Amino acid sequence: DGAERAVRVGVWDNPPIVFRDAAGRHAGIAIDVLEQIARAEGWELVYEHAPWGELLERMERGEIDLLTGIGYSAERAGRFVFTGESLIGNWGVVYKGRGLPIASPLDLANRRVAFMRNAIHSDAFADLLRRFQVRFTALYTDSYEDALKAVATGAADAAVVNRVFGTMHAHRYAVDITGIVFNPVYVHYAGHAGTAGLVARIDGHLARLKAQPDSPYYASLERWLTEHEVRAPTWLPAAIAGGALALTLVGGGAWLLRMQVQRRTRELALRSNELEAAIEQRREAQERLKHFALYDALTGLPNRASFLERFPVFVAEPERQKSRAAVLFIDIDHLKTVNESLGHAAGDELIRAVAERLRACLRANDSIFRFGGDEFLVAANQIHSIGDAEAVASRLLRSLKQPVDIAGRPVYASASIGIAVYPDDETTVEGLLKCADAAMYHAKEHGRNRYQLYRSGLIDAVVERLDIDTRLRQALERAELTLHYQPIVALADGRVIGTEALIRWNDPEHGLMRPDVFIPHAERSGAIVPVGAWVLSEACRQAIAWHQDSPEPLSVSVNVSARQFQEPNFVGTVEQALVDSGLPPSRLQLEITEGLLLVVNINVADTLHALKRLGVRLSIDDFGTGYSSLAYLKQLPIDVLKIDRSFVAGIPERMDDAQIATTIITMAHGLGLRVVAEGIETERQVHFLREHGCDYGQGYFIARPLPEKEIARWFPKDHHWRAAQN
Ligand SMILES: Nc1nc2c(ncn2[C@@H]2O[C@H](COP(=O)(O)O[C@H]3[C@@H](O)[C@H](n4cnc5c(=O)[nH]c(N)nc54)O[C@@H]3COP(=O)(O)O)[C@@H](O)[C@H]2O)c(=O)[nH]1
Numbered sequence: 233d234g235a236e237r238a239v240r241v242g243v244w245d246n247p248p249i250v251f252r253d254a255a256g257r258h259a260g261i262a263i264d265v266l267e268q269i270a271r272a273e274g275w276e277l278v279y280e281h282a283p284w285g286e287l288l289e290r291m292e293r294g295e296i297d298l299l300t301g302i303g304y305s306a307e308r309a310g311r312f313v314f315t316g317e318s319l320i321g322n323w324g325v326v327y328k329g330r331g332l333p334i335a336s337p338l339d340l341a342n343r344r345v346a347f348m349r350n351a352i353h354s355d356a357f358a359d360l361l362r363r364f365q366v367r368f369t370a371l372y373t374d375s376y377e378d379a380l381k382a383v384a385t386g387a388a389d390a391a392v393v394n395r396v397f398g399t400m401h402a403h404r405y406a407v408d409i410t411g412i413v414f415n416p417v418y419v420h421y422a423g424h425a426g427t428a429g430l431v432a433r434i435d436g437h438l439a440r441l442k443a444q445p446d447s448p449y450y451a452s453l454e455r456w457l458t459e460h461e462v463r464a465p466t467w468l469p470a471a472i473a474g475g476a477l478a479l480t481l482v483g484g485g486a487w488l489l490r491m492q493v494q495r496r497t498r499e500l501a502l503r504s505n506e507l508e509a510a511i512e513q514r515r516e517a518q519e520r521l522k523h524f525a526l527y528d529a530l531t532g533l534p535n536r537a538s539f540l541e542r543f544p545v546f547v548a549e550p551e552r553q554k555s556r557a558a559v560l561f562i563d564i565d566h567l568k569t570v571n572e573s574l575g576h577a578a579g580d581e582l583i584r585a586v587a588e589r590l591r592a593c594l595r596a597n598d599s600i601f602r603f604g605g606d607e608f609l610v611a612a613n614q615i616h617s618i619g620d621a622e623a624v625a626s627r628l629l630r631s632l633k634q635p636v637d638i639a640g641r642p643v644y645a646s647a648s649i650g651i652a653v654y655p656d657d658e659t660t661v662e663g664l665l666k667c668a669d670a671a672m673y674h675a676k677e678h679g680r681n682r683y684q685l686y687r688s689g690l691i692d693a694v695v696e697r698l699d700i701d702t703r704l705r706q707a708l709e710r711a712e713l714t715l716h717y718q719p720i721v722a723l724a725d726g727r728v729i730g731t732e733a734l735i736r737w738n739d740p741e742h743g744l745m746r747p748d749v750f751i752p753h754a755e756r757s758g759a760i761v762p763v764g765a766w767v768l769s770e771a772c773r774q775a776i777a778w779h780q781d782s783p784e785p786l787s788v789s790v791n792v793s794a795r796q797f798q799e800p801n802f803v804g805t806v807e808q809a810l811v812d813s814g815l816p817p818s819r820l821q822l823e824i825t826e827g828l829l830l831v832v833n834i835n836v837a838d839t840l841h842a843l844k845r846l847g848v849r850l851s852i853d854d855f856g857t858g859y860s861s862l863a864y865l866k867q868l869p870i871d872v873l874k875i876d877r878s879f880v881a882g883i884p885e886r887m888d889d890a891q892i893a894t895t896i897i898t899m900a901h902g903l904g905l906r907v908v909a910e911g912i913e914t915e916r917q918v919h920f921l922r923e924h925g926c927d928y929g930q931g932y933f934i935a936r937p938l939p940e941k942e943i944a945r946w947f948p949k950d951h952h953w954r955a956a957q958n
Contacts, residue, residue: 239276239277240296241279241297242280243287244283246284247259247400260301260456262301263300265449268437268448272437283349284374287299291424294426298427298431298434300421301319302421305417308422313424313425313431314422316439316542317435318418319419320419320453323413323415323416325392325398326357327383327409328383328391328410329383329406329407334410337364338366343368345358345390345391345392346379346383346392347371347372347391353417376393376398426552428548429548429549528604531587531588535602536601540661549613556617556653556654558651558653559609560609560621560651561672562610563606563607564607567579567582569794578639578643581636583606585636589636593627598624610628618685628647629647648681652664666691669694670694671687677753701754704754708766712739712740713763715735716940717939718937719935719947723928726953728951728953730786730787730789731788731943733767733788733791734747735747735791751793764793772820778947787821792823797836798835803839816847821850821851821872823874826852826855827854850871850872856892871906873900873907873908874910876911880909880912880921890920907925907927912930912933915933934953
């Protein structure tokens with residue numbers, strides 16, 4: 233498509249947009265820009281010069297690949313594939329024979345009007361006259377030039393041309409401009425359905441050229457539009473002078489008449505200038521509106537509306553070549569955290585930086601759109617296999633690996649990507665977006681910073697998730713939530729030091745549900761905030777009961793989700809739970825995940841320090857699965873590290889797991905932290921961890937998480953767990 237063969241370009245005479253000059257060369261704004269693009273793409277342009285109507289027919293038959301300087305209309309968009317970007321705005325103007333009293337469309341009643349055949353303005357104006365019920369005789373020509381000639385020679389009373397042509401050339405003919413302007417249109421390049429790929433490439437170049445103020449596009453506009461600046465008709469001074477002389481000779485009222493003629497001439501000139509200025513302002517306003525409607529103000533990227541508009545072009549090539557295209561729905565992870573912690577200006581900066589990183593790693597034919605908020609979409613249409621789409625996604629994820637500098641601070645950005653493939657997954661724009669969106673949610677729920685290909689069932693999962701959120705909020709009101717507690721023991725002597733509170737949902741429909749099923753949904757929807765507050769107050773209430781009954785002071789660990797932690801009043805919620813229950817703060821341990829530390833360092837540290845001031849203990853859950861740096865951990869008021877159960881599972885057989893676990897223990901002790909190993913399932917694990925100095929342990933080997941009543945029965949009388957007990 234273009235890259236493999238010469239491009240046959242239909243050219244016609246519509247100067248200065250496109251025309252053939254006296255030496256037979258093709259020239260004009262559309263040609264300058266196209267030749268620039270052809271050089272960049274290595275295309276050979278083969279010009280086919282013909283009258284406009286003939287070119288349209290030849291393009292319909294596929295005999296030419298591209299038409300230059302074609303005005304956009306909805307009807308034409310149904311027949312041809314247009315570039316999304318326009319070359320120039322244009323509108324229709326009516327010129328009249330000298331001295332004829334034609335100032336409005338109604339004045340054309342019973343007159344002869346010259347129209348260029350198949351021109352967009354001709355059809356629009358003829359239609360307008362018919363709607364005004366003006367009876368006129370139409371005279372069709374093959375070019376705008378012939379239409380003006382017809383007026384100049386008296387064959388027609390008026391002619392319809394476009395304003396750029398009229399401004400540049402009408403002065404050559406004995407014609408007069410009227411105040412009749414109509415039908416603003418935008419001039420584009422267009423091809424037939426089989427050249428969609430070619431048109432898309434031109435579109436990409438044109439967008440880039442228009443975005444650079446010093447590009448050859450603007451040089452061409454300047455060259456063609458200012459070299460031939462708007463000139464007063466050459467015949468006008470002579471006509472006025474001649475008319476004035478004649479009038480002087482006529483005697484009596486000649487002077488008065490001449491003054492009137494001059495005044496009228498000035499008025500007309502003024503009106504014409506005002507009209508031009510008003511039209512220009514309107515055109516600029518329309519361009520601006522169009523830009524606002526189709527581009528995102530923050531990143532400058534085309535927006536969702538733009539994608540919807542370009543979708544037919546996007547899928548035309550894969551449709552024709554029986555190949556594939558992919559849409560990649562991208563959602564920045566944790567943007568809310570940045571907004572809430574560093575402010576919305578920082579959030580905006582992050583969005584801009586991410587947009588730039590993503591844009592910079594796209595292939596030549598891929599396009600990126602900002603869909604709003606933290607969402608972007610990449611449209612990739614040279615996808616030969618699913619692997620190609622995955623490669624694009626991997627590149628996008630890799631581009632975000634390095635931290636982004638936001639106001640002098642390094643902020644780690646990542647994204648979750650959902651991929652839907654055309655035509656495998658869906659063929660409609662709505663269907664593809666829905667699939668990609670569902671896949672993106674799946675990626676987000678399965679750990680973020682990853683991509684997911686759409687597969688059937690994912691949309692159902694989204695629906696189910698929405699359903700879960702509604703039911704979860706009701707569950708809170710209906711007291712369907714409950715806590716199970718898993719004991720934590722000191723590995724050296726088996727002393728029970730506390731429990732971890734783990735939420736369960738007693739759903740009347742599905743029975744007892746584990747948190748893995750609903751916590752991620754609750755995180756996304758925000759339901760985790762009230763649910764988490766309930767967990768805190770319930771766990772504190774329970775812990776104070778044990779605290780009062782037991783000879784040993786027992787602590788309770790509560791999991792805090794990232795979303796909950798980032799709530800502006802999170803510290804207040806914790807304080808409230810402590811005050812309401814009367815639990816000493818040192819008996820409450822909050823578990824945050826290592827991943828949270830990576831999001832926005834500064835605010836996490838502030839919140840941790842505020843919690844520490846309350847007196848609660850702080851623990852890093854699932855340690856070893858993230859990338860938090862030791863140096864950074866040292867600055868935080870952390871008390872405990874929990875070795876992730878994935879490492880504990882491999883102990884002692886797997887060398888690498890054993891090594892990681894021992895390194896974490898040594899490192900944590902070096903920092904003055906205590907270590908809990910979670911997920912202990914065997915006696916060998918207990919021995920190994922004890923031998924390597926791990927302080928505490930938790931796992932099915934010791935006890936499973938148990939409901940409130942059962943845990944009370946489980947607690948050994950002397951508060952010391954022994955393996956034999958299990
Ligand atoms: N934000 C909140 N998150 C919560 C809350 N309650 C739980 N969770 C998180 O949900 C995840 C799954 O929890 P759960 O299904 O309860 O699983 C816990 C234990 O049952 C399980 N576990 C304990 N011992 C073993 C073992 O020996 N083997 C094994 N395969 N699993 C075991 O581990 C989970 C405890 O994990 P952790 O929190 O990392 O200590 C889990 O991520 C919970 O954090 C809540 O109220 N809020």
